[in-house]
Amino acid sequence: MFICFMCSIEKANHQDLIHHYKTSHNLGHNSIYRCAQSNCFRAFQSLRSFRRHIVSHNVSDRNIYSELAPSLNFNTDNMIENYNNLDITDNTQDPCNVNACCSNLQPTSESFSKKNENVRKSTAAFALSLYSNPYLNRKCAMKIIDDVSELVTGVIGTMLSELSPNDDTPNKNIVEAISNSFDGLDTESKVIKYFSDRNIYTPPKKFTINENVTVNTGNSTVMLRPMLETGAIVPLRAVLKQIFELPNFLKCSTSIPDVQSISNFTQGNIWKQKLVGKMDENSLYIPYFLYFDDFECNNPLGSHAGIHSIAATYYTFPTLSADHASLLENIFVAMLHKSSSKSHGNASIYYELIKELKSLEQNGIDLEISEGVSKVYFILGMIIGDNLGLNTVLGFAKSFSSNYYCRICKAHKNIMGKQCKQDDGLMRNRHNYNTDVEINNVTTTGISERCVFNDISTFHVVDNFCVDIMHDIFEGVCHYDLTHIIVYFTESITLFTLNNLNNRLQLFDYGSGELNDRCGIIKHEHLMKSKFNMSASEMMLFVHIFPLLVGDLIPEDDEVWQFFLTLLEIIDILLCRDIDNSTLLYLEALISEHHESYVKLFHDTLKPKHHFMVHYPHVIKQVGPLRLIWCMRFEAKHKQLKRTASLITSRKNLPLTLLIKEQLTLAHRLYTGKGCETRIELGTRISEPLNIHDYLKDVIISDDVNLANSLNWVYYNGIKYVPGMILVISNRTCYNFFKIKFICVSSSSNNIYFLTEQIDCIGFNYHLQAHQLHQRETGLYRLIMPQDLIYAPTFCHIISNGDSYCRIKYI
Incomplete structure (x- = not known):
């Protein structure tokens, strides 16, 4: 019997006792409970810990049977004695061979200890996953652990304890492992200590x-x-x-x-x-x-x-x-x-x-x-x-209207407003830096x-x-340049209106892979403030598609359009992940041409972010591609x-x-143990296993590739691929374009393959900075793996005259 410490009423089992505490005395999860069993006066700070303790006071099965024996008219002592006198070597006395079965089921202490430790590790991993969840604060994580612990160690553990025999059996060990699974992990400090002791968590x-x-x-x-x-x-x-x-x-x-x-x-x-x-x-x-x-x-x-x-x-x-x-x-x-x-x-x-x-x-x-x-x-x-x-x-100087705001050179702001090339004689070095520090005048040195x-x-x-091309280019130069360009085409010579541009922008087919990167509407006040309401990633996309939006409306000999194409070439080089010396010389010439045209065409001075561009070729030589440091x-x-x-x-x-x-x-x-590994997320299967040999008849294909499941999409290292996308493979002389027909994953190794059909390339259109493609069935198929690609997947875009064009970009 179980006794209430508040009113001394007796209950038949501990579940009834806990129900009595909740209904009669309004005790909750965090109330103080005391054990009123014989010779036990322990107090507990929570219902969970009290429940784990009170189960240990469960009356043994033998005592229960002894108490019930008079009413059931049998003697348990005689039953136990008779069973102990059985000759276990005689199968007639033990027809079910109970002893042999029990000896096979009884785990060793070593195996149980190992399994118990695995339960503890899994529980610890569960607790840590909650604390590390970015959508949960630590208080919510602790509340979830409390609720799960009460469910597992309280309800489930109690049910199993009632079903298990009282002696040391496998079920008894399982009950103990489950009931004690959250011991030492029931508070945040204990979880942190658990992982700190194992050199996994390092506290700040x-x-x-x-x-x-x-x-x-x-x-x-x-x-x-x-x-x-x-x-x-x-x-x-x-x-x-x-x-x-x-x-x-x-x-x-x-x-x-x-x-x-x-x-x-x-x-x-x-x-x-x-x-x-x-x-x-x-x-x-x-x-x-x-x-x-x-x-x-x-x-x-x-x-x-x-x-x-x-x-x-x-x-x-x-x-x-x-x-x-x-x-x-x-x-x-x-x-x-x-x-x-x-x-x-x-x-x-x-x-x-x-x-x-x-x-x-x-x-x-x-x-x-x-x-x-x-x-x-x-x-x-x-x-x-x-x-x-x-x-x-x-x-350095925190104001970019100061006389010497550049970290790389000592040019005055009046020079920077028209400077188109880097002046090697004005570069900062250790000697003039030490001199400027001693002068201690930010107005004349730019060093605070x-x-x-x-x-x-x-x-x-x-x-x-x-240097940072995200802020310099996509949140700076592109805004300055494109506001001038759009004002020129919509107001100065009126080749199209702002409404025309917005309509084309909203109706542009971005493709299913870029639905989250749509550009917003451009308003007239944006042009007046030289600042679009776009993030850096949206501006990067807007510049990328701008030739396909309005290029067909602009004459090929327009000097402002040539200025934009120069900017576009600069951006394409800056987004490259590998650059050779000849490309660096070409980049230096493009930046000089861009700055000269900006001052000449728009009668405007160069901004600080324009100035940082003149250092780009030199910076790339020193530290590598700029995309790696943005x-x-x-x-x-x-x-x-x-x-x-x-x-x-x-x-x-x-x-x-x-x-x-x-x-x-x-x-x-x-x-x-998550180190550096390939990240693959698979879509749903859209067909029965695909026989790739039907498309690549003259190519020897391994069994791993031959029969594969076709998917509707796949994420590979964060990039989404869908059927219909254009993949670009280049060699030293030309680009080859392939449309994804099927996305396949091998059933044995989970390798990803793109079964593609080659697309005819008519040529490169300099006016649109895009390749013109002829979309027809060529019957030329090729198997491409995502790890072989250096260019991002893209789509064919159809302009107003019905021609299809594709602009390539690096991953």
Whole structure:
């Protein structure tokens, strides 16, 4: 019998007792329960823990049978004694061979311990997945764990305990494993301790930026109370060791393609200079980038906008392949602090971070990987970000109307307004930089303070050749240029109206792969302000399709259209992932021509973002393709932190709260062992297994490829492929175009194949900067795998005269 500790009433089983507590005494999940069984006076802080305890007081089966024996007219003692006297070697006395069956079912203590540990690991993984879920705050995660724990250990565990015998049997062990599955994981602190003890979760640390005092009034008294401005930082040494011991992560970070053109940061001049004197054959040197930027956590239009703005420091590894470097999970958070703390200076903010970075460069990390122990040194390659963020962190002028705002050269703003080529004699170097720091006059030098990151031996700010084509081109130059161009065509010579352009824009066939990237309507006030209501990705798409929108309405000899085509060629080169020396010379000529035409045609001065373009060819030589250092993916990383902040009502220590969430997310990745792997998401099957041999009759096909399932779509490394898309394969002389007929996945290896039909290419139309295609059935089929593609899938677009054109772009 089970006794209520409040009214001493007796209940037949513990379920009735718990029901009595809820209905008669209004006790809930978090009430205090006391055990009133004989010789037990324990108190429990929750119903879940009390339920687990009260089950242990369950009366044994033998005692129950002994109590019921008089009414049932049989003696349990005699039954047990008679069974014990059975001759188990005589099958006539044990016809069901119970002992043999039980001995086979009885698990060893070692096997049960292993299974029990597997249950614990699965429960821990479940708890960690909730804490790392980007759509749940930690309080909600804890509530879900409480509810699931009560269901599993309470309801299900209780039901199984009633069905299991009382002695040490497999069912008894299973009940114990289920009932104790959430032990040690029932609070957030216990979950964090569980993974911290296993070196999976690395907690962030608080650091002090500034100490101050504040006035506190209360009870008619005025008191001075100390106030600390703090930030949150990740212990990089421990975290980098965990990251690079993930499967294939180190391999993906050190496998650089062997090509003659520049395709990676390590092929630039800056990295070669950093490695001078560090060529130890037994060690690895891995570059990393730091990124600095601010993001708004609150409603940007609300009354509290800007109060809790956060300054974020991210780091990433430029040697990762493009497929993996673009993943947000491979952009890691190093430090967070409030933007308002910048008033205390960079030295106090980044002191702890710089100390960590110097240790990584000088001492390195010993990685334990499958090949053995490897010594790895991490070297700061570049500090990247948008123009304002970089000028602030690196100690340059924060105003772009100042006399010397450029980080790369010392040209005056009056010169920059008309400068079309880089002046090598005005480039910043270590000598004139040190002189300018000593002068300590931002008006005449453009330097507000010495860069604190110069304390790192392999880094100097004048060698930090960073430009951002996302903000410079797609949120700057494209807006300036296209507003002038559209005003010229719609108002100056009136080849078409703004309504005509908007109609074509809305009716344009983007294709099923780009439905999420439609461009919005252009209004007249946008043209007057030289600013479209478009994001960087929308502007990139708008420029890409603009020739197909209105190119057929414009004469081929129009000089403004030639100016636009020059801009288009510049953008196509900047988006390339590998660039050779001849292309760099051509890019330099295009930028010079573009700037001269801009000043001549529109009678306007060049803007600061125009000026940064003159340094692009030189920067590419130093650090590699500019697409690898733009801010596009880092801006997307902001969204993750903003989403987490929107789930949190408290703003007491927001940087630490956000960083704890990021570390829990990283811990979940470490726990599941997710390294660098190909990401494939399959659509639904649309037909019976496809016999590819019917299309490729003269080609020898392996059994893996021959019979495959046809799908309606597939995501491969974040890119969606659907039937009807155009794939582009190029060689040194021409481009070949193929339309996807079927998307196939082999039934044995899950490899992806595109069964395509080749399309005739009539030629390249320079006026539209597009290839004209003849869409007819050629009967020429080819099997293409997605990993062989370097150009993004696209679609054929039909212009007003009925011709089909296709513009290509890099993945």
